[in-house]
Amino acid sequence: MRADIIITLKLQTETSDSGQKHTTSKKWTKLCFSFFFSLRQYHFINERKNWTEAQRYCRENYTDLATVDNMNDMNELKKSVNDKSVQLVWIGLQKTGRDKWQWSSGEPALYLNWATGQPEGRDYCGMMLNGQWEDLPCNSAQHFICNNTNTGLILVNQTMNWTDAQRYCRQNHIDLVSVRNQNENQQVEQFISDRNLSGSWIWIGLFRVRDSWQWSDQSDSSFRYWKSGEPNNAGGVENCAAVNQSFQGRWHDTSCTNQFSFVCHEDFDSELILIKENLTWSEALSYCRQNHVDLVSVHSEEIQRGVMNVVKRASTAAVWLGLHNYCIMNMWLWVSGEIVCYHNWAPGNGTTRENCSLENRKGAVQSGGDQRWISLPESHKLNFICSRY
Incomplete structure (x- = not known):
């Protein structure tokens, strides 16, 4: 689990004039630091x-057999x-025979917009056609779309296979474009249409991961901690994962x-x-x-x-x-004191000076659709989420 902590420093530059110091400038500097817990x-x-x-026991008494997201977990x-005499311990990882789809950026593909009958299961790279997705052989040469921090979407007017397109974008x-929700899908579809390429196959950053292991709770965690030489499927029947305390x-x-x-x-x-x-x-908040x-x-x-x-x-x-x-500090903050590093704002929301002079704005999450964050006047009356953590 990654979390972001902010240190906000008020910096002032002082100069000497006839032996006296005076402030020449003041600035708020915001620094994001990440740690894992x-x-x-x-x-x-x-x-x-x-x-x-074991899976049944965990589901009846807790949430599920253990999922592991990172080394801290x-x-x-x-x-x-707490019993060091135990050598092997079950965790919730099992071989399913189903591969997974993810984005070139490393994010799991949680939103999927496959055309009818897709993916066919034979091919390992994803493209967009008229706003819907299909899988194609990765060696097929197609136009493609990159992400650029400054200019947004970039259509590359060359045809390349998926791997070369990924390399070009990086x-x-x-990177190759990620399409993480319906709103982004519509934006990419419109972007393609505006360039008169509707009806064309266009590579996006979607690819099939040749990893048929799945967590019991259906988590998308791609973290793996196999011993060297594992998994080896000895005898063709080794379909579940266990921690071996004898090998760290x-x-x-x-x-x-x-x-x-x-x-x-x-x-x-x-x-x-x-x-x-x-x-x-x-x-x-009160x-x-x-109560929590x-x-x-x-x-x-x-x-x-x-x-x-x-x-x-x-x-x-x-x-x-x-x-x-x-x-006053021109920023969004959590009530726990941290600045917003990770964010999930809906388009047009989350600007730091948003209606500051008119009314206090607070952050909410949409309960439907893509469940993005929006800013609203604090006087609105809504349901809310408390944390016990």
Whole structure:
């Protein structure tokens, strides 16, 4: 789990004039620092079960068999295993035979807009045709779209295979374009139409990952910690993953019918509470601090996913977050004190000077659609999300 902490420094430059110092300039400097911590709680169950029995136990008593997102999660999981005599411990990773799709940028493909009958399953690279996606052989030569930080979308008027297109975008711009939601899909479709290429196959940054391992809770985590030489599918029956304490917690594939102890996790969703009362932002803040911990701060994509899961049950079109516009410093802040580094603003929202002179603006998340963040007058009465973390 990544979170961002901000140190805000007030810098002033002083010069000497006849031995006296005076301030010549003042500036707020905002620095984002990232650190990792686990928002999952791991529970070691020292009972021997096969993988399916362990999965059932975890789902009945916690959230699921353990999912691991990063090395910090892995360290927390290893700490939870308090019986060092146990060698192999089940986690929630199982071979499914299904490959996964992700973006060239490394993001998992959560939003998918396949045309009817697609993907066919034979090809490993994705393209757009009339706003919908199809899979094509990666060696097919097509036009493609890059992302550029300064100019936005760039249509490259050359045909290349997918790998060469990716290399071109990374060398000359940022990367092949990612299409992460319906709004971005419409923008890319319109961009193609404006250049008279409707009806053409256009590479986007979508590709199929040859990794048929899937987490029990359907997480998109691509983190793997295999021991050297694993997974090796010895005997053709090793379809489940276990932590091997004899090899610094590295993973082995092994038969799912073996009986081992196991680790469950409780997901961060259980730390988020949707309150279906309609309160102003300030009233919601007071409620959360009196009854739980705080209005939720969304420091990362993982926390945003948790918010997206709970906000679907809201009775208002938007739901308050712990996000406020601090006009004096020309920035958005979380109630926990951090500046907004990770963000999920809807287009036209989140500008720092947004209506500062007229009314205080606070941040909310849409309960429908793409569940983007929007800014609203704090006097609006909405449902809200408290955090117990």
